[in-house]
Amino acid sequence: MGKRESISIGLMGLGVVGSGVAKTLFEKSDAIAQQVGCPLRIKKILVRDLAKKRDFDVFHHLLTTDPEQIITDPEIDIVIEVVGGETEAFEYIKEAISKRKHIVTANKEVISKHSLELFALASKNKVDIRYEASVGGGIPLVAPFQRDLLANNITAIHAIINGTTNYIVTRMTKDGLDFATALRQAQELGYAEANPANDIDGVDAVYKLAILATLAFRTEIHPDDIYYEGISRLTARDFRYAKELGYAIKLLAIAKKEKQAIQVRVHPAFVPEDLLLANVDGVFNAIQVEGDLVGRVIFYGRGAGSSPTASAVVADVIQLAQNIYLESRPRPQLKLYKAKKLIPISEIKTRYYMRVTVADSPGVLAQISKILGDHSISIASVIQKEADEKAGTAEIVIMTHPAQESAFQKALQRTLRLAVVKEIGNFIRVED
Numbered sequence: 001m002g003k004r005e006s007i008s009i010g011l012m013g014l015g016v017v018g019s020g021v022a023k024t025l026f027e028k029s030d031a032i033a034q035q036v037g038c039p040l041r042i043k044k045i046l047v048r049d050l051a052k053k054r055d056f057d058v059f060h061h062l063l064t065t066d067p068e069q070i071i072t073d074p075e076i077d078i079v080i081e082v083v084g085g086e087t088e089a090f091e092y093i094k095e096a097i098s099k100r101k102h103i104v105t106a107n108k109e110v111i112s113k114h115s116l117e118l119f120a121l122a123s124k125n126k127v128d129i130r131y132e133a134s135v136g137g138g139i140p141l142v143a144p145f146q147r148d149l150l151a152n153n154i155t156a157i158h159a160i161i162n163g164t165t166n167y168i169v170t171r172m173t174k175d176g177l178d179f180a181t182a183l184r185q186a187q188e189l190g191y192a193e194a195n196p197a198n199d200i201d202g203v204d205a206v207y208k209l210a211i212l213a214t215l216a217f218r219t220e221i222h223p224d225d226i227y228y229e230g231i232s233r234l235t236a237r238d239f240r241y242a243k244e245l246g247y248a249i250k251l252l253a254i255a256k257k258e259k260q261a262i263q264v265r266v267h268p269a270f271v272p273e274d275l276l277l278a279n280v281d282g283v284f285n286a287i288q289v290e291g292d293l294v295g296r297v298i299f300y301g302r303g304a305g306s307s308p309t310a311s312a313v314v315a316d317v318i319q320l321a322q323n324i325y326l327e328s329r330p331r332p333q334l335k336l337y338k339a340k341k342l343i344p345i346s347e348i349k350t351r352y353y354m355r356v357t358v359a360d361s362p363g364v365l366a367q368i369s370k371i372l373g374d375h376s377i378s379i380a381s382v383i384q385k386e387a388d389e390k391a392g393t394a395e396i397v398i399m400t401h402p403a404q405e406s407a408f409q410k411a412l413q414r415t416l417r418l419a420v421v422k423e424i425g426n427f428i429r430v431e432d
């Protein structure tokens with residue numbers, strides 16, 4: 001049995017996640033103490049503004065604006081980093097590890113960019129880093145990859161891992177809203193930040209995919225390795241046509257392994273509407289993983305929010321505290337293989353939806369088909385949409401068979417140069 005009377009925690013950040021964590025540690029203190037073997041005690045809480053009014057203020061006397069009060073306190077065993085952002089959080093974590101503190105973090109940016117350096121530092125200092133909440137909020141993902149799926153060769157991940165964008169595309173699908181209106185609605189409901197760029201441009205999903213792909217393929221996937229596009233060029237029309245064709249449009253984070261080569265990308269995609277992923281709506285997340293032994297498994301739930309994220313953070317804290325109490329050695333971090341071969345976006349092969357506005361005159365389709373044919377792209381189906389008589393234009397929607405991205409992009413450029421083509425309305429990759 002352990003000899004500790006209590007285990008001390010330094011909490012960095014008391015915002016959405018931090019206050020959920022503080023509340024959980026406070027309200028469930030007896031149950032947690034039973035699981036650990038001794039009580040957990042929050043000793044200090046780092047904030048930026050001491051005067052700020054807070055909904056959960058039980059720990060007001062513990063607040064500080066000085067990170068050193070946590071980092072240099074020899075009594076603190078575990079530091080929970082939920083301040084967010086990259087630079088300061090990274091420094092705090094490194095300093096805390098150097099002072100031999102175990103770390104729990106929800107910080108996807110720091111983990112996706114700096115995990116190898118942090119794991120090495122943690123190993124040197126014989127402490128542990130846990131980051132379950134950094135991807136998928138309350139959905140268990142990091143632990144399953146580190147444990148339950150270890151015997152598998154993971155071949156693919158298809159994930160909806162950004163609740164803000166999934167809320168927006170859901171409203172565009174169900175209510176026929178345009179992008180700007182759906183975004184405004186998401187902001188009014190608190191699902192999108194005042195500056196939503198990181199979410200709608202796909203950057204948030206990139207950080208999370210980097211973490212998942214690193215775990216899945218056991219090789220370092222850095223955010224810079226990931227090709228990405230956001231959702232702002234999607235229109236109500238694309239959603240209408242997708243539905244007519246039997247698809248939903250989702251912002252997908254995709255990681256695939258073919259032999260030893262890996263492709264990682266985040267972009268809007270057509271998803272057949274009978275697939276489970278196509279029916280993941282609103283702010284919910286779903287992560288579909290394929291392994292050679294397990295087949296397909298899907299993790300579904302709330303990918304953000306105070307309580308779901310606290311669920312993951314506090315679980316990490318409990319496990320670390322159990323180890324400290326039992327004086328167990330930190331578990332080894334994930335073993336990573338040597339450098340990967342990444343497949344650039346220009347070399348991926350997929351199907352495409354393309355929407356083209358053309359002059360409403362005979363022979364137009366033949367000209368576009370010829371260009372596609374010249375680039376070895378065959379057409380799976382064509383729909384001519386309603387003509388705009390006043391403008392003398394018509395809209396053509398084409399679904400292709402699988403084609404190489406570089407060939408498709410060249411064909412798009414040539415199509416755009418045709419005199420009869422007014423505009424390439426959009427193109428979207430298809431994930432069958």
Ligand SMILES: NC(=O)c1ccc[n+]([C@@H]2O[C@H](COP(=O)([O-])OP(=O)(O)OC[C@H]3O[C@@H](n4cnc5c(N)ncnc54)[C@H](OP(=O)(O)O)[C@@H]3O)[C@@H](O)[C@H]2O)c1
Pocket residue numbers: 012013014015016017018046047048049050052065081082083084085088106107108109133134137303304305306309
């Ligand atoms: N929100 C979610 O649902 C969610 C889900 C999963 C993961 N995460 C991750 O969790 C982390 C925290 O997110 P959050 O939504 O809780 O953020 P937040 O609401 O903005 O809270 C940040 C907290 O950190 C404090 N803080 C920020 N910078 C600081 C600094 N330089 N020095 C001292 N204190 C500082 C703030 O102090 P004040 O209170 O005084 O302003 C605040 O208490 C991020 O890494 C985020 O990506 C969030």
